[in-house]
Amino acid sequence: EVQLVESGGDLVQPGGSLRLSCAASGFTFSSYWMSWVRQAPGKGPEWVANINEDGSERHYVDSVKGRFTISRDNAKNSLYLQMDSLRAEDTAVYYCVRDPSGSGSYHNNWGQGTLVIVSS
Amino acid sequence: DIQMTQSPSTLSASIGDRVTITCRASQSISSWLAWYQQKPGKAPKVLIYKASSLESGVPSRFSGSGSGTEFTLTISSLQPDDLATYYCQLYSIYPYTFGQGTKLEIK
Numbered sequence: 001e002v003q004l005v006e007s008g009g010d011l012v013q014p015g016g017s018l019r020l021s022c023a024a025s026g027f028t029f030s031s032y033w034m035s036w037v038r039q040a041p042g043k044g045p046e047w048v049a050n051i052n053e054d055g056s057e058r059h060y061v062d063s064v065k066g067r068f069t070i071s072r073d074n075a076k077n078s079l080y081l082q083m084d085s086l087r088a089e090d091t092a093v094y095y096c097v098r099d100p101s102g103s104g105s106y107h108n109n110w111g112q113g114t115l116v117i118v119s120s
Numbered sequence: 121d122i123q124m125t126q127s128p129s130t131l132s133a134s135i136g137d138r139v140t141i142t143c144r145a146s147q148s149i150s151s152w153l154a155w156y157q158q159k160p161g162k163a164p165k166v167l168i169y170k171a172s173s174l175e176s177g178v179p180s181r182f183s184g185s186g187s188g189t190e191f192t193l194t195i196s197s198l199q200p201d202d203l204a205t206y207y208c209q210l211y212s213i214y215p216y217t218f219g220q221g222t223k224l225e226i227k
Contacts, residue, residue, distance in 0.1 A: 044207055044218045044219065044220050044221045045156075045158075045164060045207060045209075045218045046218065047209075047215060047216035047217070047218070059214050059215075061215045062121075062215065095163055101169075103212075104152070104211060104212030104213075105211060105212070106154035106166055106169045106170075106209065106211045107154075107164075107166060108166050108169075108175065110163035110164060110165070111163065112163060113163060
């Protein structure tokens, strides 16, 4: 069974940093593109970033470019999101998701999410 | 960026009704569209991908159609378990974009 477990969410001040982690199990992690999707309170989901199987290709939504970095460690079956220069509008539940169809894929497995609150 | 617009925003229907939700793209996206169901407090769950392909394990009362700029999600016979918010999503063209959602209420 595919399992994705996020951690690292917290309350952080504007301008601060946070690193989210996602532990993957139940599938060959190194064979899949992975994404982060977030959802602000009461809003729809927003795709944030994705990364290819070996970490050599990454894409971001414009609102996080230059502030967020997606990475992975295939030896540890883990996905990460380094978030710097955080803003109030980054407040959201952040989901780790698996992309089953390679580059340009929908998302077929989601974690339970981890909550990030950016507030003073 | 391509915009995805869903209608209606809220839909009230009775058990057994046929329900249709529409998603329009601001420019052609071929068939790069997925539909998700989200229940309160839960992560979204994919129902349909590539506009009309049913994800494994999803009940056959769900179906998707369309291509280019107009897409529909149809529930052939509404069940109590279908109470949820439904989102369409453009993928394969960056940035991937979700619609604003359709909240389905049971009469």
